[in-house]
Amino acid sequence: PYTGPTPDEILAMRQAHVNPGIFHYYKKPLTIVEGKGQWLFDETGRRYLDGFGGIVTVSVGHCHPHVNAAANAQNALIQHTTTIYLNPNIALYARDLAAKMPGDLKVVYFVNSGSEANDLALLMARAYTGNYDVVALRNAYHGGSQSTMGLTSHHTWKYNVPGGFGVHHALMPDSYRGPFVGDPDAATKYADDIQNLIQFGTSGRIAAFFAESIQGVGGTIVFPDGYLKKAYAHARAAGGLCVADEVQAGFGRTGTHYWGFETQGVIPDIVTMAKGIGNGCPLAAVVTTPEIAKTLAARIHFNTYGGNPVCTAMGRAVLEVIDQEGLQANSLARGAQLKAGFAKLAEKHTLIGDIRGLGLMLGVELVKDRTTKEPATAECLAVFEKCRELGLLIGKGGLKGNTLRIKPPMCITEADADFLLAVLDEALAGV
Ligand code: PMP
16 A cells, blocks of 8 residues: 555645646646556555546556566666667667658657657757748647747747747647638648748748647647648748657557558658657657758767667567557557547537547547537536546646547557546536
């Protein structure tokens, strides 16, 4: 049993000494002291189904034995010195990760967080193209560092500091609320906004176009089919590199494909990854082509912890588990089960305005009225709290905080998905 400080003691220490800007979501903060597979345990030993994968950071399940064994074996040998010396792990893992990438995406840079990965991608694109302006999408989340906060497009995550030099935000390609809802040519029209921005807001030449493959923090926004193809064409015509942020959508989570961008039929020039890549350890990566990578070889580029032996051992084990346990196929099956279940729930709960997502990256948007689509923000919070009471942890997001985000570890079972649906049913009924 857990013998550490009580939740009140933890909270008091946090309030006194930890970043006051972090939030703890629930009215009564939840303490998690253990995780196993798709389950999380609080200080009393109460079990919760993890429907959020710790915000998608846990891809193959908490404390997966194979991933733990890889970490433990490496911890017993050596944790880190510096990448100046050779160690097999960084090389083996880069080889295996590159083997998962399409096209010429074969060179890996290791960093420690998603923000760092996008920061590096931005630097790389500007250095390679010699251009400065960047197009990102409204409603995007790409990080909280000064430059990635500029790419991020949510007032709630931005400070009044000059972080977004040269960043322009194009229309969010939304099929539920955007200006082109229901338009069969929505993909073209949304993508044309990128060209408009380039023509009206830049010199005509850009460094990059950034997009999450599915917007995560923004409330699981899936782009209309063909959108990224058209967006990439506009960006490339202006000299820009195309950057896919796979921090949430990658590693088989969409079910049909290993990478989220593949669901749109494109091959980016730079791909950024974090969160699920390390199943909870501070590992992140930027993958690009040998030609683009040459740019950063003109000077020294160094990251002390990036690619350290322990994290790369864990990352490699994650790749193995996804394949050995068929987790991509499981994401597809469980995602279909959940989506069908949400559709059933929508028949009786009029709060459900939209159901979207791919595989195990799902969103359920709650509205007060299906015609006006008025966001049901308070109701969303109530459902979220009720789910916790009933033993299910999920996320929420979107600019108005009215979308439930369901992104469990990819190992959830059919029975877990049934439980999730039953809890959501009861929670919605109580609002
Ligand atoms: N990109 C996306 C799509 C994200 O969701 C996040 C984190 N929410 C980041 C980048 C930033 O990652 P980190 O918090 O590891 O810096």
